[in-house]
Amino acid sequence: MTVTIARERWSSRCLETTLGTGARQVTVGGETTLPFLHFEGEIPHPPVVALEVFDAPPQEWPDFLSAAYEGVLGDPAAWARKCVEYGADLVALRLTRIHPDSENAPAEEAARVAAAVAAAVEVPLIVLGCGVEEKDAAVLPEVANALAGKNCLLGCATQENYKSIVAGCIANGHAVIASSPLDINLAKQLNILITEMNLEPERIVIDPSIGALGYGIEYAYSIIERMRTGALMGDRMLAMPVILLVGQEVWKTKEAKTPDTPEWGEQEKRAVLWEVTTAASLIHAGGHIAVLRHPESLKYVKEHIAKMMQPQQY
């Protein structure tokens, strides 16, 4: 019996974004169909995976996660090189020290660390602020300046603080992460506000906010999926690539933090699986850049992506 393969006809495509410079430059997006449906349209670039680097030794990581970065935890540049050794497509520097409840480190210091990390690796750099909107608005433009011309991805810009961050990105040739709280309407509106500042839509990456597996992943899944179908039907203000901040969500879950128990088994294996499953699920929804923490997770997610990028035999 012959089976007719049903093919959806989409009228539009996702926007394409290139990050970094030189040989290790990364391009994501540009798809003309839903994730991995090679028989239906073009998937010009595979999703990519980043590993996180902190600007100070992380306080709350389990020992086995810190152990993966033993010897480099106090040295962000060396840590970043380690991430590249592990196979990261990009490095995501998280500025924890600028948090007002932490050291409240000044912008110049953050800029110095970011410049050192950028100089240490050839892969594109993502810089994530501390999440306090006011502080990020003050720090990220300085970081943007210190990284001028390196075509980095800076964030997260929210509806409250996007103006100074976007201005810093425009002035120094970076892309921006536009972050919204699990709300597709707000995501679209923020993208419009940012493009009204004359940043091209191709220079925006959407952070829809995500939940880890068991912590609301389905909300993120359906929002990302809806963005993708919107993009394919011609909605340019939802057609930007999507970044998945997986590590930050997964490593605070009970499943990742609970030590070995007879019922739940070995903690490290469980935590890595949690990170891999969360990332893979959201990549299947339409995510483009997954930011992870454990190098084992990176290995599994990259393996999965490689298999999904093989064209179907029909």
Add this chain to the structure above:
Amino acid sequence: MILIGERINGMFKDIREAILNRDPEPVKRHAVLQTQNGARYLDVNTGPTVAPEDQPAVMEWLVKVTQEASPLPCCIDSTNPDAIEAGLKVHRGKAMINSTTADQWKMDTYLPMAAKYGAAIIGLAMNEKGVPKDANDRLALAMEIVANADAHGIPMEELYIDPLVLPVNVAQDHGPEVLETIRQVKLLASPAPRTVVGLSNVSQRCPNRPLINRTFLVMAMACGLDAAIADVEDAELVDMAATANIILNKEIYCDSWLKTFRQR
């Protein structure tokens, strides 16, 4: 909702004079204005005062001038096949032919033309006997156009069935029939053809025309209307189309919905 700007038409005095004097400025002005206001196509029509033998040359000029001022495709509007082909020849991008009827000789003229130039086409649900009285007769004629278009390999997404809107002050009983036709055209084929109306016709010679146009547009959209040839220089009409689009869940909501509709 695909809005087709109606303003570049020799029926309007300023365009009639522009054609007479070969003055491109009024044409360009309306091309730009309609583009800014959210049109997706610009209708171009020489109007009835141009002699049939001059229509091809005038259409060619109108299309060229319009596309110099706007990146939009044109909806090439004429009852003269030579004028339509003259417009198609110089058109950049994917044009729309306005229009064929369900008369066989017209379908045999215009459908091959649409196929040859890769143009979309409007099919009027009428024939030499005139405009049908009710929805069923309109649908029967629409079905003939669907079958003929299909035979010429024209994709259903590029066929726009026009159920023919008549002025509400003289043909009030046609209103519900038109709305019913719009609903049922979607059942004629899968994928379904699209639907279009010449919106301003509903308010011919009535007072408060914009109100009638706007009201009818939203009602027709609720019945599934895909496109309208309309006065896109009426900002409130465009606002209502944008808002109906949101309410019908055709586009993902955001606070700037009036703006995104115009930018598409």
